[in-house]
Amino acid sequence: ATATLAAPAIAQSSPEVRWRLTSSFPKSLDTIYGSAEEMANIVREMTDGKFNIQVFPAGEIVPGPQALDAVQSNTVEANHTCSYYFVGKDPTFAIGTAIPFGMNARQQNAWLYEGGGNEVLNEFYATYGVIGVPGGNTGVQMGGWWRKEVNSLADVQGVKMRIAGIAGQVMAKLGAVPQQIPGGDIYPSLEKGTIDAAEWVGPYDDEKLGFHQVAKFYYYPGFWESGPTLHFMFNAQKHAELPKAYQAALKAGCAYANDITMAKYDAKNRLAIRSLVGKGVQLRPFPRDVLDAAYVASQELYAGLVQTNENWKKVYEPWKQFRDESFQWFRVAEYTMDSYNYAMQASGK
Amino acid sequence: ATATLAAPAIAQSSPEVRWRLTSSFPKSLDTIYGSAEEMANIVREMTDGKFNIQVFPAGEIVPGPQALDAVQSNTVEANHTCSYYFVGKDPTFAIGTAIPFGMNARQQNAWLYEGGGNEVLNEFYATYGVIGVPGGNTGVQMGGWWRKEVNSLADVQGVKMRIAGIAGQVMAKLGAVPQQIPGGDIYPSLEKGTIDAAEWVGPYDDEKLGFHQVAKFYYYPGFWESGPTLHFMFNAQKHAELPKAYQAALKAGCAYANDITMAKYDAKNRLAIRSLVGKGVQLRPFPRDVLDAAYVASQELYAGLVQTNENWKKVYEPWKQFRDESFQWFRVAEYTMDSYNYAMQASGK
Numbered sequence: 271a272t273a274t275l276a277a278p279a280i281a282q283s284s285p286e287v288r289w290r291l292t293s294s295f296p297k298s299l300d301t302i303y304g305s306a307e308e309m310a311n312i313v314r315e316m317t318d319g320k321f322n323i324q325v326f327p328a329g330e331i332v333p334g335p336q337a338l339d340a341v342q343s344n345t346v347e348a349n350h351t352c353s354y355y356f357v358g359k360d361p362t363f364a365i366g367t368a369i370p371f372g373m374n375a376r377q378q379n380a381w382l383y384e385g386g387g388n389e390v391l392n393e394f395y396a397t398y399g400v401i402g403v404p405g406g407n408t409g410v411q412m413g414g415w416w417r418k419e420v421n422s423l424a425d426v427q428g429v430k431m432r433i434a435g436i437a438g439q440v441m442a443k444l445g446a447v448p449q450q451i452p453g454g455d456i457y458p459s460l461e462k463g464t465i466d467a468a469e470w471v472g473p474y475d476d477e478k479l480g481f482h483q484v485a486k487f488y489y490y491p492g493f494w495e496s497g498p499t500l501h502f503m504f505n506a507q508k509h510a511e512l513p514k515a516y517q518a519a520l521k522a523g524c525a526y527a528n529d530i531t532m533a534k535y536d537a538k539n540r541l542a543i544r545s546l547v548g549k550g551v552q553l554r555p556f557p558r559d560v561l562d563a564a565y566v567a568s569q570e571l572y573a574g575l576v577q578t579n580e581n582w583k584k585v586y587e588p589w590k591q592f593r594d595e596s597f598q599w600f601r602v603a604e605y606t607m608d609s610y611n612y613a614m615q616a617s618g619k
Numbered sequence: 620a621t622a623t624l625a626a627p628a629i630a631q632s633s634p635e636v637r638w639r640l641t642s643s644f645p646k647s648l649d650t651i652y653g654s655a656e657e658m659a660n661i662v663r664e665m666t667d668g669k670f671n672i673q674v675f676p677a678g679e680i681v682p683g684p685q686a687l688d689a690v691q692s693n694t695v696e697a698n699h700t701c702s703y704y705f706v707g708k709d710p711t712f713a714i715g716t717a718i719p720f721g722m723n724a725r726q727q728n729a730w731l732y733e734g735g736g737n738e739v740l741n742e743f744y745a746t747y748g749v750i751g752v753p754g755g756n757t758g759v760q761m762g763g764w765w766r767k768e769v770n771s772l773a774d775v776q777g778v779k780m781r782i783a784g785i786a787g788q789v790m791a792k793l794g795a796v797p798q799q800i801p802g803g804d805i806y807p808s809l810e811k812g813t814i815d816a817a818e819w820v821g822p823y824d825d826e827k828l829g830f831h832q833v834a835k836f837y838y839y840p841g842f843w844e845s846g847p848t849l850h851f852m853f854n855a856q857k858h859a860e861l862p863k864a865y866q867a868a869l870k871a872g873c874a875y876a877n878d879i880t881m882a883k884y885d886a887k888n889r890l891a892i893r894s895l896v897g898k899g900v901q902l903r904p905f906p907r908d909v910l911d912a913a914y915v916a917s918q919e920l921y922a923g924l925v926q927t928n929e930n931w932k933k934v935y936e937p938w939k940q941f942r943d944e945s946f947q948w949f950r951v952a953e954y955t956m957d958s959y960n961y962a963m964q965a966s967g968k
Binding site: 283284312315316317318371374375376377379380381382383384385409410411412472473490491492493496514515517518519521522523525526528529530532533534536537538539540541543544553555561565569592594595596597598599600601602603604605606607608609610611612614615616619 | 632633661664665666667720723724725726728729730731732733734758759760761821822839840841842845862863864866867868870871872874875877878879881882883885886887888889890892893902904910914918941943944945946947948949950951952953954955956957958959960961963964965968
């Protein structure tokens with residue numbers, strides 16, 4: 271405040287701006303909650319403390335799932351969330367994060383930044399009065415913790431699984447019974463056997479919640495989240511009112527968080543998976559017939575939405591084209607390189 | 620300048636700072652040259668034009684390979700380059716970019732940002748008076764353009780190939796004859812048959828230089844560059860003299876460029892590979908015995924350097940551990956997901 275009094279001439283270009291950001295995540299998820307703090311911190315540093323974004327964990331201002339409403343109504347200026355939490359309003363929100371059998375993190379990021387993804391998503395987000403900017407990625411998530419082994423599609427029948435959104439719809443088509451349970455209730459529900467399986471994030475976040483103590487089998491891959499992008503969302507009018515320099519600081523700060531969060535997950539999951547295996551966790555790939563049934567169910571769902579939902583059609587169709595073209599290219603150099611390197615390492619060379 | 624005169628009170632916290640950055644790349648490589656411009660532009664926007672970094676293409680101030688000397692001697696304050704261009708000074712520089720059979724882009728980025736990589740590299744870079752910050756990645760490069768088909772390791776014998784650095788040493792161990800040729804001379808050399816093969820970058824950059832018109836076979840993967848990181852390097856003293864806010868702007872600006880450059884390569888290569896195949900280019904995977912021989916040659920080289928070069932040992936050993944642990948984790952969820960998605964797409968589903 272002293273600086274402002276001393277230098278009124280700069281009031282217009284560098285005003286003191288205070289924003290509040292509601293995270294959809296608890297502080298205990300340090301990686302993903304930390305993403306918003308990384309962004310806020312670097313924006314504060316870049317502006318000599320003048321653009322000050324205060325980060326609140328889920329529940330302090332509004333519950334996690336209300337992060338969009340809170341920004342739309344200008345209760346807070348910003349959030350950090352998963353776009354797919356809002357599929358109840360419109361399934362199109364899912365494409366901003368991840369849909370089953372979608373792109374991996376790099377491909378989704380390329381679509382967003384350089385394939386028209388941010389633009390087409392923001393045309394959609396604009397109808398809710400918000401602007402969305404990528405803010406991190408977890409990489410492929412795990413397929414969750416299962417109390418019983420899944421040897422074929424038949425073993426999925428009747429399984430009560432904690433899984434939400436479009437992923438839940440796909441699992442329902444496979445015969446599972448999707449349950450919506452907040453993160454904090456998963457452990458006791460699994461322990462009591464109220465549910466038979468639960469998906470959360472990946473090794474690092476999962477280990478902290480201790481699921482390995484109540485469900486032995488850890489499946490992969492989480493085919494419903496092959497490269498889920500987190501988003502920062504800003505109230506569009508509040509964003510427009512920012513000085514251009516602060517808009518740029520926000521843009522760079524989000525990219526910084528985007529980059530760092532992916533790096534954190536990749537670094538931390540690499541250690542957590544070793545730790546979990548050391549604790550006796552049984553890693554299992556999903557059987558092929560489960561993946562195939564889920565793939566077919568997903569495509570049916572998408573085809574139906576193209577027919578019935580104009581927003582979905584506008585976002586999904588260019589996304590799908592980018593996905594298919596990306597897969598063709600990645601199969602050439604990236605996949606061949608990964609395959610060779612992983613095979614050599616697996617053989618102890 | 621007017622603003623500065625009108626508001627002398629802010630002179631200390633927001634001084635006018637002009638830096639020059641020498642890129643190691645020509646303007647024609649718009650993706651990679653553009654990375655420095657993206658960084659400079661966003662830093663300029665964030666600071667209301669007060670921190671102004673002017674970007675020069677290779678050759679305007681110093682030639683590309685002298686980008687380190689220029690920053691060390693403070694001829695310019697900054698560069699944008701590949702650390703491995705400086706292996707003539709010390710092979711340890713290669714690890715900052717890529718060494719054969721190294722990590723992919725995401726894994727290398729995780730090592731740099733969250734695995735101690737930036738720290739251990741900067742202890743080494745500090746002996747040259749510079750600070751290095753990641754500034755983009757090309758993804759796995761291609762294995763170059765070959766005039767004759769390579770059906771086995773025998774076909775590599777005597778091949779005059781444009782390839783430099785540690786990669787060149789590995790190819791030499793396989794019986795090839797590495798040639799150091801500037802980018803602009805590759806096309807005529809291949810056309811005349813002065814060389815038999817040449818590696819450059821990947822589909823997008825390669826197509827612009829027209830190599831497909833003079834060499835029919837396009838090999839993959841470029842096993843010597845599985846996730847090459849570009850670097851911004853700053854004169855350490857000049858960096859220390861910056862206001863803290865400008866240091867933060869630089870940090871965020873580099874992360875922005877890091878993120879965007881990877882996205883650009885992924886988006887542009889996906890179209891260029893289709894275009895090249897449409898022009899009749901023959902895509903070929905390297906035969907297994909070529910990869911195996913190169914793998915063994917690389918490991919021998921690294922083991923030798925651990926014995927003889929203290930800098931190499933300090934950087935390589937933690938890098939190698941991170942690599943091995945990353946491969947183990949990525950084999951679980953990421954690779955299984957990619958494998959399934961690519962297989963489904965290849966089968967037309």
